[in-house]
């Protein structure tokens with residue numbers, strides 16, 4: 525089986541290079557790849573790549589993920605998150621190839637406290653959310669066999685993330701202030717990559733299960749509780765680390781105004797994914813503890 529992976533250097537893309545390798549031959553591209561165009565600013569070039577390589581499965585981990593920056597460059601965000609994924613989907617439909625794509629809790633407005641299900645009506649609050657939603661729709665409309673996994677609060681051992689930022693700040697400051705009114709589930713890029721590989725194997729035998737799924741680690745937390753957990757884990761993983769912060773004070777979102785509005789309720793219900801693919805999802809704390817043990 526030939527697999528074409530876009531966005532190979534991102535959090536999820538990096539882990540996909542590992543998890544997809546047992547399924548077939550993986551051609552992995554990034555925006556600056558030279559053999560084939562992997563630059564999502566160039567939808568026609570990316571479509572040419574799909575036509576030239578004729579993959580059986582395309583996995584797209586590339587995206588414009590700078591949520592605040594997207595507010596000031598909506599056209600660019602739209603090209604990366606919607607136009608190019610749509611162009612890939614058109615080529616996938618012509619080839620009869622599968623397309624796997626990732627989307628986000630930011631397609632929802634964050635109201636209420638119930639975990640969102642796939643049939644809930646999206647109402648994005650930001651350019652990032654709107655462009656990701658448009659990407660989902662263009663893929664579905666293109667008629668390609670597809671799997672879209674909506675996820676949230678992604679972290680990985682590689683690259684920067686919230687947990688690493690908290691660790692750094694806690695070694696510099698006596699007091700941290702962290703938002704306590706946004707709720708979701710931190711989800712490891714490694715978990716997403718493993719679920720993706722399992723789901724592809726399943727879909728090759730059960731194409732009728734194609735479609736949209738929510739995929740996050742089990743449990744829920746706020747950014748404030750997440751930060752406290754990170755600091756507690758860090759002390760266990762490496763007792764030599766000197767944590768100066770004595771307090772992680774809870775503050776409302778309004779204490780940190782940002783260009784992009786974020787949803788308060790990012791909880792995603794994963795019942796459909798678990799039932800369809802026969803998978804269990806580990807608790808978010810297990811993955812975060814593992815990532816910290818790996819980096820410390």
Ligand SMILES: NC(=O)c1ccc[n+]([C@@H]2O[C@H](COP(=O)([O-])OP(=O)(O)OC[C@H]3O[C@@H](n4cnc5c(N)ncnc54)[C@H](OP(=O)(O)O)[C@@H]3O)[C@@H](O)[C@H]2O)c1
Nearest residue numbers: 531533534535536555563564586587589626628675677678
């Ligand atoms: N991160 C989150 O918290 C989160 C939450 C919900 C959903 N998601 C979704 O999950 C997926 C994977 O996200 P991630 O966390 O792995 O993001 P990430 O680490 O920011 O990776 C994004 C990838 O896209 C690439 N990229 C940026 N501009 C590009 C361009 N012009 N052409 C081609 N590639 C380009 C990046 O390459 P460079 O690094 O070289 O620029 C990187 O490899 C995305 O669809 C994202 O929307 C993420």
